[in-house]
Amino acid sequence: MREARNLPAGPPAVTVLLATHNGMRFLPEQVESILAQEGVDVSLVALDDGSTDGTADWLLELATSDPRVTVLDDDGTGGSSAKNFARLIQRVDVPDDALVAFADQDDVWLPGKLARHAALIAEGVDGVSSSVTSFTPDGDRSLVRKDYPQRELDYLLESPGPGCTFLITPRLLRLTAEVLRDSADARAVDFHDSLIYAVARGRGWRWRIDGWPSVDYRQHGANVMGSNVGFAAARERLRLIREHWLRTHSTHLTRVALHVAPEAARGELARILALLTTPGVRSRLALARESSRLRRRPRDQRIIGLLITIGIW
Incomplete structure (x- = not known):
């Protein structure tokens, strides 16, 4: 309640x-x-x-x-x-x-x-x-x-x-x-x-x-x-993704969340941070599996999962 x-x-x-x-x-x-x-x-x-x-x-x-x-x-x-x-x-x-x-x-x-x-x-x-x-x-x-x-x-x-x-x-x-x-x-x-x-x-x-x-x-x-509506907006977002701006931005936000998180939430945030900052296929695939928890809109979940999997994000 x-x-x-x-x-x-x-x-x-x-x-x-x-x-x-x-x-x-x-x-x-x-x-x-x-x-x-x-x-x-x-x-x-x-x-x-x-x-x-x-x-x-x-x-x-x-x-x-x-x-x-x-x-x-x-x-x-x-x-x-x-x-x-x-x-x-x-x-x-x-x-x-x-x-x-x-x-x-x-x-x-x-x-x-x-x-x-x-x-x-x-x-x-x-x-x-x-x-x-x-x-x-x-x-x-x-x-x-x-x-x-x-x-x-x-x-x-x-x-x-x-x-x-x-x-x-x-x-x-x-x-x-x-x-x-x-x-x-x-x-x-x-x-x-x-x-x-x-x-x-x-x-x-x-x-x-x-x-x-x-x-x-x-x-x-x-x-x-x-x-964030229309072709021009989508093209700009794709440019930012290819330059890894979104991944860097997400890394900053994850560290901010860790800075304020209660003890019970810190372990999961630390795990996500490790996936964001560790190179390699295994980390990439593990992060892609989290896409349904990382975006609200179902379409966006599928897109971000694909981009992480293929290494563009």
Whole structure:
């Protein structure tokens, strides 16, 4: 039986962490959809990463007119989306009763996103993510489903959805900040959503993937990582696989999970880590047999199993 959380009376408090870089083209629409969230007490903490298009000035001006908005100083240690979110995670001062969300600079949040996911957190999970609706400048819209049933070790290979759909507890934020401080592997992870999910699941905390698409997920030429739909996305993933990026990424996440795992889970994670890092056919075939535990979607399980078996992955 799941244990419900005792949350304060009144609307849930949510702190949204916004990482920006040259985002003025779409940022005002994104921020408007955040500050207009219904049924929550929302605040916004932004950190700009060296923008040259007026993004930082726009955020500072917004902060002077809206007390819900705070802008952190850029200390020059960013350089990527992952590093900027890592800075936010480590520097933000979040109240003990505030949930935490993450925002890109180019999406649109549906009005009930935060309230719906806060209610799911109250059911006894530490993280919530969701499916999204992908949309393009041409007006094409499609559901990007993320709520395939979770698998025992899926957090070692994939995120539970885009980070812009995440809502997490303060204790998960604090644990992620500690891991980023103490683990070089955590700092090497390229995406904050994968890192947070690995920290939560590696610790043994529960996560809920909501099938309702809570975000209109904008697709354009400057996406750091798009919706993984279509031929171009498949080709890019195959390139990353052939260059062993995914295997390296998974190795980092496995070491992160080991860093936070309870004693009872450490043996199995150490075994998976050995399969990831030991060359040879026997290790490869043994890892391929784990594919049904490493991916959620049945099609993806078959594909990753094949790629590991033939040595491309």
